[in-house]
Amino acid sequence: MGLGNRLWRGHLAPHAIIAGGIFITLVMISLCATVLYDARLDAMDRARDTSRNLALIAQRDIERNFELCALSLQAVVDGMRDPAVLALPPRLRRQVLFDRAATAKYLGSMLVLDASGNIVVDSAGDVPRQGNFSDRKYFIVQRDSPNAGLYISDPFSSRLRNGSPSIALSRRLSHPDGSFAGIVLIAMNLEYFHTLFAGLSLGPHGAVSLIGRNGIMIMRQPYDVRTIGRDIGKAATFRRFRTAAEGSFSETASIDGVRRLYYFRNFPDLPLIIMVAEAEQDIYAGWRRRATTIGSLMIAFALAFVALAFLLGAQLRRRMRAESELELLARTDGLTGLNNRRTLGEILDQEWRRARRTHSMFSLLFVDIDRFKAYNDTYGHQAGDDALAAVARCIGNNIRRPADSAARYGGEEFVVVLPDTPPAGAALIAEQIRAAISELAIEHAGSEYGRVTASIGAASWAPEQDSDVTAVIKATDEALYNAKATGRNKVSPFWQDKKG
Template sequence: MLVAIVMIALSAFVLYQSRQDAAEYTRINLRNIALIAERDIERNFALYQLSLQTLIERLRQPRIMTLPLAVRRQVLFDRMATAGSLGTVLVVDRSGRVLLDSDDATPDQVSVASQKYFIVQRDDPHAGFYISDPYSSPLRFGTPSIALSKRISESDGSFGGIVVLVISLDYFRALFGVLSLGPHGSVSLIGKDGVTIMRQPLGNGILGKDISQSHTFRRFISAPEGSFSEIASIDGVRRLYWFKNFPGLPLIIMVAAAERDMYALWRTRAITIGSLMCIFGAVFIALSFSLAAQLRRRIQAEDELRLIARTDVLTGLNNRRTLDEILAKEWSTVKRNGSEFSLLFVDLDRFKAYNDTYGHQAGDDALASVARCIAHSIRRPRDTAARYGGEEFVVVLPDTNASGAQAVAEKISAAVNALNIAHVGSEHGCVTVSIGATSCRPDEDDDVASVVRAADAALYEAKAHGRNRVATVEKLHG
């Protein structure tokens, strides 16, 4: 599970980095698009400024102003085409009356005195190159436009009128229309006063809309350029924005890509990779659990085999082979510690007669019952009981003196008697045991075999004196 979780976590990290890369790629792409649009607008506006300044200089030449109207228009406006075929150029006198129109040889008596681009230039000698808010131009049949105006000053500095270049907003629409920003992307040109000049896509009421109080606009004017992610107030779509303030113009260019478009390819890839990794992780975990279950079954089987190899199947006590190992180990320990060692030999009385009378199955049941009595009579961790063979059992009691061994033996004998298993072939009328006990403090030259012989001898003594009793003898040598 840990390996699968690590693999899934690594995949999630890679997908997260891929998402970050998609956002960074989009941010760079937006910046490049903004720079392209900015440079195109700056180049054209610089040309517009130059054209208006050239027009003002020509208007100041008395010789040109004395030419016939048709010739004068040709001289004044012959280079206006270099500014593109997007604008109408007007010459307006100090009262706001249109004197010359680049599109009309004989302009009507039209006044623009109420237009803001005229008022600003009239009232502020330092207004310079002024860019108006979007408006419906009466000179261009109500076409949405902006006006670029510049003041004409007399020799004494007084107001002498303005020159105006009226630009259709179709110019910006055409410029923004070729920019690739995805199905839900947007691009806007905004005045630094917060008035929207153009937006693509264009919706109702967007042209001329004042967004100066919006949180998004405050982000636009907070730095010369930058990027951020936010939900648009116009349509509620979350977008990644890149904005740039024009250094020489009161304009802000903003391009934005919708996050749903920005992450569309990444989302498909993430779903595919994520699903595959989850499936792989689930399969990996399932296989791991299956393998673990098999290993547990194998370990359990091996434990059972080891238990069978060390345990007597009938009684559940240790077998003879295990008894030999325990005797060797405990004998070595008590010799090293100099402590006492006791051993009990337990034998069922008249067991052959019991088998002959009640059958071997009953005999096996009697053996198992006696084994349980022996197991329940020893409590210390190091005390051990084993089936020695046939109806004989051995109890190993390390660190136990003669009185302790006697007490354990009496407890076993009493427990067997309490079973009250009928035995007509016994002089006691029930199944009983005879127990031989021996205890010693081993010397350097002693071996455990002598202790076993002593316990065996004590067992025969118990049988010789009427059975169903405990006999004790000292350890035998030789």
């Protein structure tokens, strides 16, 4: 019999070692794939952060220049209302009205037009150039809308500067009675935006655009004169730009068919949208090189490991057995730091038997995060893990007595064991835990409360000598179900006295 047992083991061992080697190899390949996948996500996150930073840089530069233009326009409006300024000789009046704004880089014409659209004051010289601009939209809007304020036009070809592509910022001039007296305008060369965007590094297939909220393209890098002034209001990407103040998403561009990660920001005080988009092929270029290298090395290592499994089978089997035993001995949940389910079973059994001996009240809480699956689906598993850890800290912070304990029961459910605790005390602790979780104010778009909340079932029991702990577990679970069924984010108590 002993010889047969040894033969059986000798026959089985090679197969077990080979199977173990293959299994471990698959695990290593899976871990490698997980790491590479996480690296891919990290590459996307880094690209999103880079796009956001570039958009902020461009936005602040544009806002600063537009603010200077707006102040210059207002200064001219105020000057045109001052009889003393109007009475000055043309040269002095021009210097007073336009100061140094007319010499700023990328600024074109700075003009005052009368009510008919004719140039009456010109920053370019003491004698105004000839021209009528009553057909321009920036004139028509100011003429027809007394409260238009600062108006930013769509791109146009300048008539005074040989068709140079420009946009105009304009303000209305009014007579004392409020009637239309003309406009003040500054023409800004689109070369300013071209130069600004050209300095942003987005890879060979990246793009950055400035778009009016009406969907008109003001500037796009890479530059193509055919895209300037193009209406993209019906494009899927533009519709996404109007859904929020800022955000990011992946989409295929309607202009060139390249799939990009888009980051967009709506200017808070200007009718403009800045969009920075990095092509996915550029985002993942470095990752693909690393993935190819690491993947090739991992495959080679996996094949070598399977070959060595014949020699290392015994040692590997002992190591796996030791690791398995260590895992069985583990008593805490790795994510939350609370007791795990196995330890919970021991605590429940111990405290229940003690409560029976001492005839004391035994309380139990079931804490369940509301709509946690929806939270995971919306924000991702990493955010879900962070939420679980935060909830666990709330629970731990609200049970102070040494005899009280908490455990992660599974998934998003936690159990709190409260020995020698009457119903009122259990309800108080449960409410403290519920409030603390709600006060975390973790955003949860899928919840009716807009934040992460928890429902809590509470049960208090005076165990009899022949009773079983499953009764209080069942009662607590029913209380939790009631809390869920009656609105969530609440404590539902259940208790039983010795007569019940």
